[in-house]
Amino acid sequence: MTDEDKRLYHSVAPMKRRAEPVAAQSSPGTGGPCIPASRARGPLTIEIKGGELRVVTVAARRRAVICTRELCEPVARPVLKWAGGKQWLAPAARLLMPPNFVGRYWEPFLGGGAFFFALSPKRATLSDRNEELIQTYTALRDDPEAVVELLRRHRYKYRFYYRTRKRVPRSQQGVAARMIYLNRTCWNGLYRVNRQGEFNTPFGDFVHSFVLVTSQR
Numbered sequence: 001m002t003d004e005d006k007r008l009y010h011s012v013a014p015m016k017r018r019a020e021p022v023a024a025q026s027s028p029g030t031g032g033p034c035i036p037a038s039r040a041r042g043p044l045t046i047e048i049k050g051g052e053l054r055v056v057t058v059a060a061r062r063r064a065v066i067c068t069r070e071l072c073e074p075v076a077r078p079v080l081k082w083a084g085g086k087q088w089l090a091p092a093a094r095l096l097m098p099p100n101f102v103g104r105y106w107e108p109f110l111g112g113g114a115f116f117f118a119l120s121p122k123r124a125t126l127s128d129r130n131e132e133l134i135q136t137y138t139a140l141r142d143d144p145e146a147v148v149e150l151l152r153r154h155r156y157k158y159r160f161y162y163r164t165r166k167r168v169p170r171s172q173q174g175v176a177a178r179m180i181y182l183n184r185t186c187w188n189g190l191y192r193v194n195r196q197g198e199f200n201t202p203f204g205d206f207v208h209s210f211v212l213v214t215s216q217r
């Protein structure tokens, strides 16, 4: 795998950085002091701003911060854009896990897997009812080079897109390459199938560097 391929496929490594609690004496950016959770008089809200996660509430009719934590850089990012994806919350993934968690990570509704990639746990059980999606991840796990090789043959072109959309790949790597290509070139990364289970999202008007790299070679 070239360095560029590694960048694209975000090879999974154990998380090194762990969030350390920020001294909870003042609430940066809010002007007010941090208060204990017992004084909260309103619902607790999580805010993600400026590299920091804040738990915010209302006390004595004023907005008050209960605690702040430094966000963690996700270990890896999703390969696919996915409707309902939690990439925006991924920097807080580590903070939302039990401290020193070493067990098996379970994700029954995987989709783009924003949390899975952000945490990159050593042991995980992942599932989704979308068979093509699971085949894609399986191919990437088992033979990423073959998927990259197939992707290199893809082109960011209108006619190529519709030809690929019609195609039914025979191999698992072929399914993965088609899925990634369509996901990155279709309208808004939307996964949509008709009643026959055929992908029918139209060609999109954006392109991710991933596809550009593959089509320039």
Ligand SMILES: C[S@@+](CC[C@H](N)C(=O)[O-])C[C@H]1O[C@@H](n2cnc3c(N)ncnc32)[C@H](O)[C@@H]1O
Pocket (backbone or CB within 6 Å): 082, 083, 084, 085, 086, 087, 108, 109, 110, 111, 112, 113, 114, 115, 127, 128, 129, 130
């Ligand atoms: C909103 S997406 C998950 C997004 C993911 N958390 C992320 O950050 O990208 C929901 C996923 O759940 C899957 N799903 C929905 N109903 C399911 C079911 N009954 N069993 C398994 N997977 C299901 C869908 O195929 C879809 O991929």
